[in-house]
Amino acid sequence: MQSEPVLQDLIQALRCLPGVGQKSAQRMTFHLLERDRQGAFKLAQSLAEAVDKIGHCQTCQTLSSSDVCGLCSDQRRDQQLLCVVETPTDVMAIESATSFKGVYFVLNGRLSPLDGLGPAEIGLDKLADRIKKGTVKEIILATNPTVEGEATAHYISEMAKKHQVVATRIAHGVPFGGELEYIDSGTLSHAFSGRSEV
Amino acid sequence: MQSEPVLQDLIQALRCLPGVGQKSAQRMTFHLLERDRQGAFKLAQSLAEAVDKIGHCQTCQTLSSSDVCGLCSDQRRDQQLLCVVETPTDVMAIESATSFKGVYFVLNGRLSPLDGLGPAEIGLDKLADRIKKGTVKEIILATNPTVEGEATAHYISEMAKKHQVVATRIAHGVPFGGELEYIDSGTLSHAFSGRSEV
Numbered sequence: 001m002q003s004e005p006v007l008q009d010l011i012q013a014l015r016c017l018p019g020v021g022q023k024s025a026q027r028m029t030f031h032l033l034e035r036d037r038q039g040a041f042k043l044a045q046s047l048a049e050a051v052d053k054i055g056h057c058q059t060c061q062t063l064s065s066s067d068v069c070g071l072c073s074d075q076r077r078d079q080q081l082l083c084v085v086e087t088p089t090d091v092m093a094i095e096s097a098t099s100f101k102g103v104y105f106v107l108n109g110r111l112s113p114l115d116g117l118g119p120a121e122i123g124l125d126k127l128a129d130r131i132k133k134g135t136v137k138e139i140i141l142a143t144n145p146t147v148e149g150e151a152t153a154h155y156i157s158e159m160a161k162k163h164q165v166v167a168t169r170i171a172h173g174v175p176f177g178g179e180l181e182y183i184d185s186g187t188l189s190h191a192f193s194g195r196s197e198v
Numbered sequence: 199m200q201s202e203p204v205l206q207d208l209i210q211a212l213r214c215l216p217g218v219g220q221k222s223a224q225r226m227t228f229h230l231l232e233r234d235r236q237g238a239f240k241l242a243q244s245l246a247e248a249v250d251k252i253g254h255c256q257t258c259q260t261l262s263s264s265d266v267c268g269l270c271s272d273q274r275r276d277q278q279l280l281c282v283v284e285t286p287t288d289v290m291a292i293e294s295a296t297s298f299k300g301v302y303f304v305l306n307g308r309l310s311p312l313d314g315l316g317p318a319e320i321g322l323d324k325l326a327d328r329i330k331k332g333t334v335k336e337i338i339l340a341t342n343p344t345v346e347g348e349a350t351a352h353y354i355s356e357m358a359k360k361h362q363v364v365a366t367r368i369a370h371g372v373p374f375g376g377e378l379e380y381i382d383s384g385t386l387s388h389a390f391s392g393r394s395e396v
Contacts, residue, residue: 006244006251006263013244016237018229024217030287031216032245033252033261034306039214044245046204046211047230051238053204054231063231065204089228108232 007033059130061123062088062106071095071104078102080137084127084156086110086144094142102140105130110148111155119155127156131163138166145172145190205231257328259321260286260304269293269302276300278335282325282354284308284342292340300338303328308341308350317353325354329361336364343370343388 007029014025032040056062057069064070071077071091081102085091091104107122119125130136139160143149153169160167173191174183183191205227212223230238254260255267262268269275269289279300283289289302305320317323328334337358341347351367358365371389372381381389 004252004261004263004268006248007261010244010248013237013241016230016234016241017226019222019225026287026290027217028215029248030261030285032214033248034285036214037249039211040245040249043211043214044242044249046208047238047242047245050204050208050227050231051235051242054202063202063205063228065202070202087228087232089224092224 057106060104060106061108061126062091062104076101079135081140082130082136082138083140083142084153085142086149086152090142100140107143107152110143110146110152112148122152124155124159128159131160131165136165138168141167141169255304258302258304259306259324260289260302274299277333279338280328280334280336281338281340282351283340284347284350288340298338300336305341305350308344308346309353310346320350322353322357326357329358329363334363336366339365339367 010029011022011025014020014028015022020028032043053065054063055065055067057064057072058067059072060069062069062071066073078101081100082105083094083100083102084105084107085094086107086109088106091106094100094104105123105127107124107127109117109122111117111119111122111124131139139156141153141156143153157167157169171194172187173194174180174187180188208227209220209223212218212226213220218226230241251263252261253263253265255262255270256265257270258267260267260269264271276299279298280303281292281298281300282303282305283292284305284307286304289304292298292302303321303325305322305325307315307320309315309317309320329337337354339351339354341351355365355367369392370385371392372378372385378386
């Protein structure tokens with residue numbers, strides 16, 4: 001088997017997938033070649049097509065096959081409401097779970113100086129340009145509730161304040177259906193400090 | 199995002215990998231397109247090449263890019279010792295862990311009548327032809343110690359007996375470095391009934 005460079009190549013190539021190590025890559029290789037050659041062929045085609053065609057939307061930076069993505073070019077969406085998220089996956093999650101009808105701005109991650117990610121690297125200058133245009137009336141900060149995500153949200157809220165744009169943060173607290181007993185302490189203390197009148 | 203068929207295609211295509219569901223496929227898609235486009239390109243190429251070039255060895259049925267695989271055509275290997283395994287992955291595992299210098303025969307799985315896998319489907323007729331040739335002196339049964347694997351081993355041992363060929367089964371028992379306290383009861387009782395004199 002050591003003598004099959006084609007197989008070794010495929011095993012190595014599969015390891016670029018997140019969460020896939022040597023053993024999983026071997027299992028995938030043999031599964032594809034023994035049981036699902038059509039799937040493997042389709043996957044090769046889809047990958048090549050995606051790498052070739054998918055770029056970033058010029059307006060919101062999400063992954064898109066056209067210069068301006070479907071969400072940004074949709075005239076029925078409210079251009080005054082801008083939701084800022086960390087990744088294109090977040091856009092997908094919000095689109096499928098909520099009835100949000102505004103537009104998005106996708107950061108390339110979050111502010112993380114230790115990783116060399118400053119405001120320019122995550123596209124905050126582009127966001128500033130967009131705010132300056134004056135169309136946006138409210139920025140909804142939907143970055144993740146992590147230290148870096150909070151810092152990024154704070155940075156953008158300062159930016160919004162400078163241009164007299166309202167900045168709101170999505171609510172954080174006890175998840176729907178969750179039981180207090182099993183909630184981590186950080187979330188619970190956050191839920192208490194962020195309580196609202198009923 | 200619903201409006202990007204290229205992305206949806208890729209997510210669907212990734213789900214053909216074993217153990218990859220909708221969420222993992224999304225994560226992989228965005229990881230590849232945002233962080234590792236070169237890896238994605240390489241993976242597409244490797245997949246296409248493997249699907250195109252890899253077939254089955256005519257002698258031992260393992261995955262191979264040539265008509266006869268490297269192991270079968272290696273003249274230094276002992277053609278009288280034949281190790282029967284369930285999958286090409288098993289060949290790889292044995293090659294990297296043991297100093298076995300015989301040749302292999304790879305079944306396409308194991309006898310499993312409920313799944314429609316009879317002797318012909320897993321290539322046992324081909325194995326019978328090979329035994330009839332008379333080169334093989336010992337068959338080492340290295341199928342998995344599952345119900346189906348044991349049944350397959352038993353079937354092949356009967357076949358070997360008919361042609362006066364010795365059939366041996368690899369040892370099963372407490373794994374090296376294992377602690378009796380944590381071994382499952384099946385393995386432990388097997389280890390007792392299969393004890394040998396020291």
